[in-house]
Amino acid sequence: MPKLTAETVLPILRAGDSARLPDDVPAKFKPGQSVRVRNLNPLGHTRAPRYIRGKTGRIDRDHGVMVFPDTNAAGTGKKPQHVYSVRFEGREIWGPDAPSKEAIYVDLWDDYLDPA
Amino acid sequence: MNGAHDMGGMDGFGPVVAEKNEPVFHADWERRTFAMTVAMGFYGAWNIDMARHARERMEPGEYLRTSYYEHWLHGLETLLVEKGLVSAEELEARRAELAKKS
Amino acid sequence: MSAHDHDHDHSDVPSDLALRVKALESLLVEKGLVDPAALDILIDTYETKVGPRNGAKVVARAWADPAFKARLLKDASKTIAEFGFDGRQGKDMVVVENTDEVHNMVVCTLCSCYPWPVLGLPPVWYKASPYRAKAVRDPRGVLQDFGVTLPEEIEIRVWDSTAELRYLVLPQRPKGTEGLSEEALADLVTRDSMIGTGLAKTPGAKP
Numbered sequence: 527m528p529k530l531t532a533e534t535v536l537p538i539l540r541a542g543d544s545a546r547l548p549d550d551v552p553a554k555f556k557p558g559q560s561v562r563v564r565n566l567n568p569l570g571h572t573r574a575p576r577y578i579r580g581k582t583g584r585i586d587r588d589h590g591v592m593v594f595p596d597t598n599a600a601g602t603g604k605k606p607q608h609v610y611s612v613r614f615e616g617r618e619i620w621g622p623d624a625p626s627k628e629a630i631y632v633d634l635w636d637d638y639l640d641p642a
Numbered sequence: 643m644n645g646a647h648d649m650g651g652m653d654g655f656g657p658v659v660a661e662k663n664e665p666v667f668h669a670d671w672e673r674r675t676f677a678m679t680v681a682m683g684f685y686g687a688w689n690i691d692m693a694r695h696a697r698e699r700m701e702p703g704e705y706l707r708t709s710y711y712e713h714w715l716h717g718l719e720t721l722l723v724e725k726g727l728v729s730a731e732e733l734e735a736r737r738a739e740l741a742k743k744s
Numbered sequence: 745m746s747a748h749d750h751d752h753d754h755s756d757v758p759s760d761l762a763l764r765v766k767a768l769e770s771l772l773v774e775k776g777l778v779d780p781a782a783l784d785i786l787i788d789t790y791e792t793k794v795g796p797r798n799g800a801k802v803v804a805r806a807w808a809d810p811a812f813k814a815r816l817l818k819d820a821s822k823t824i825a826e827f828g829f830d831g832r833q834g835k836d837m838v839v840v841e842n843t844d845e846v847h848n849m850v851v852c853t854l855c856s857c858y859p860w861p862v863l864g865l866p867p868v869w870y871k872a873s874p875y876r877a878k879a880v881r882d883p884r885g886v887l888q889d890f891g892v893t894l895p896e897e898i899e900i901r902v903w904d905s906t907a908e909l910r911y912l913v914l915p916q917r918p919k920g921t922e923g924l925s926e927e928a929l930a931d932l933v934t935r936d937s938m939i940g941t942g943l944a945k946t947p948g949a950k951p
Contacts, residue, residue, distance in 0.1 A: 530778070530779060530782045530786075531779045531781070531782050532779060532781035532782050532784075532785055534782070535782045535785045535786060535789075536785065536789070538832075539786075539789065539831050539832045540830060540831045540832075541831070542830065542831045542832050542833075542834065542835035543832050543833065543835065543908075544835035544836055544908065545836070545907070545908035546835075546836060546908075573854060573906040573907065574906070575853055575854060575904065575906065577853075577880065589836070589838075589907070589909055592836075592907060592908060593908075595907075609907045609909070611838075611903075611909075613901075619880075620881065625884065627896070627897070627898065627899045627900065628883060628884075628899070628900045628902070629899065629900070629901050629902070630880050630901075630902045630903075630904060631901060631902070631903045631904065632904045632906055633904070633905065633906045633907035633909055634906065634907075635907070
């Protein structure tokens, strides 16, 4: 039977699809800390885009504990961990010829990051 | 995976062009594809990360050539077949049947 | 054989796609996997009921009420939910504020993540290659594509929605709007200003 019926559709939409998990997992990093994105090139699903791999940024904020997409997509588990907004300076990503005063914030999980 | 979907920083696509007063859906097949994808998202056979990965696995040339909801349709068909909910043969047969009628 | 094998070039004429979708839906309904009435409600909800007018109301309230604005910036998810806009693809919200020093722009380079409850479904350009590729690389170029030029001294922050956080830009309140009602303020808030590819309208500006 379909889960989504005419009666259940609006309540289900309203309930939403948060990836937040209640697990009390310690954060590996703190706001303000310098981090480097691991040079991981998995064949499966990942949410670390290529343009930031190997680059150094700064933790802007800790969003809390959420599902880890790489393992969730592979069916190997939710692997709850912290997700952070990480700030990268434009020139760090695109080189010295890039304009100044441009920054990119990317949401990244503990497993994508090393201390820098 | 390092697919075509991972396009941040890719050059050559030209300017961003916005359609004025764009409708939410441009064709009925887009409406139905959207709704079926969301509905099957709740069915429980897969999660959102699996759904994204199914779209990402489109052949790169095809991904770049096709529209957004075509990516969704590809993803949905792929997942349904991989999870054994619908077979490729059933899809082909039904398409052939409907093609004869139209 | 994959579900997708066929021997012609994949520049499908629209009727091929319509056929494919019709075939798929008929199978899913027969197998009891989807309820067509639920599909109709889904379509109606996102085609007619949910859209950027929601976000515009949130922005207008933030402009009019400093305490609300502070709560919005501190805990966007809770504040927006209390305001009444909550649900799928918007449970975990972050609001980023434009100021005289900072301009924010939101993108999802990897797909099309977008805050549905406050903005509805994303426009085609947001989901297409040019924006997804260029926003992180040349945000000022993107703004120029939208007819917006910002002073060089302003810092541009591009937010790539790689996780399940959904971002909403709080545009700057235009000058000359003192004393306007919240409803009038909401009319100035364009969808593009809440994505960061535009600015809010000034009173009396062309729509």
